[in-house]
Amino acid sequence: MIRKIIHIDEEKCNGCGLCARACHESAIGIIDGKAKLLREDYCDGLGDCLPACPTNAISFVEKEAAAYDEAAVLENKKKLEAHSQLQQWPVQIKLVPINAPYFDDADLLIAADCTAYAYANFHQDFIKGKITLIGCPKLDSVDYSEKLIEIIRQNNIKSVTIVRMEVPCCGGIQNAAINAMKASGKFLPWQVYTISTDGRILA
Template sequence: MIRKIIEINEEKCNGCGLCAEACHEGAIEMVDGKARLMRDDYCDGLGDCLPVCPANAISFVERKAAAYDADAVKKHQEEKTDGQLRQWPVQIRLAPVTAPYFEDAKLLIAADCTAYAYANFHKDFMRGKITLVGCPKLDAVDYAEKLTEILTHNHFQSVTVARMEVPCCGGLEQAVKTALINSKKMIPWQVVTFTTDGKILDV
């Protein structure tokens, strides 16, 4: 059938992975550092991925494509609800400075409480990422130095900071900002803030 579907320009794609995160159906995956539409029947043609792409690498086209298969998408999403932890250790203080799993990865730096506050944290935030966790209040340590070393000695596609709305989590966000500056690397990054009742705070 002929229908509206997304098209990804791999030459423009900067590999940030934001489109893959925005695609709730799982139609987009990162392959060799580039976003790729993996299955036409997973793409609903609504384009949630378009507004998050900083490189304007995604557009709509009309072409012959398999019909959107809601049942297949639902099954795929159910399969993705398993634990998404991809490495060990996860604590920032215990993590090595260099490791094979860091190379070309999307990095999630999360406050300890976020995974307890937000029910779908594994599926919505940890999937496809390397996860590091910490709590600046409980550890009573500035993570900036350790994170600077990790960012300096490895290549990351993107960095996502997951924090709670409470003031103590500001220390984690500030440590990541400092580390990004000190590493002198231009890495796409974002901060996601959760409320204490498990909602994502609009900023």
């Protein structure tokens, strides 16, 4: 059938992966450093990926293509939910670069190390759709504020989510994140989640 789907210009693509994150159907993947339309029948033709692309490498075309298969997309989503939602590496605050393509237009998750172990559905409820930074101020014995200030200041961060444990030492990562947002000179939407030692969200 003739229908509207996306076309990716590989010469313009810089491999940032923002289109893949924006595609709710998981029709796009990054292969050999370039975005690819993995399956035509996963592309709904609505183009959520278009505004996410910083290089205008994505456009609409009308062509002979397999029909959009909503049932297959839903089944694929179920499979993906059982897998890691991590979108970048490294994740440790002290190791992550200050500038990276994945920070552009990113929702940032700043989490204490222990939270992913305490909260069972951490990937789906917190990591999914976000760029993840983790650390433990007690073990690292550092103030992450300076590094976080530069990440927020030098990149187009959309929002910040902070996840910490209820234990007092986790206050360090919350304070570092909040201080960094204030010192960056940017106004960002942000929220804090506190996880109990038995794996519940307290606030």
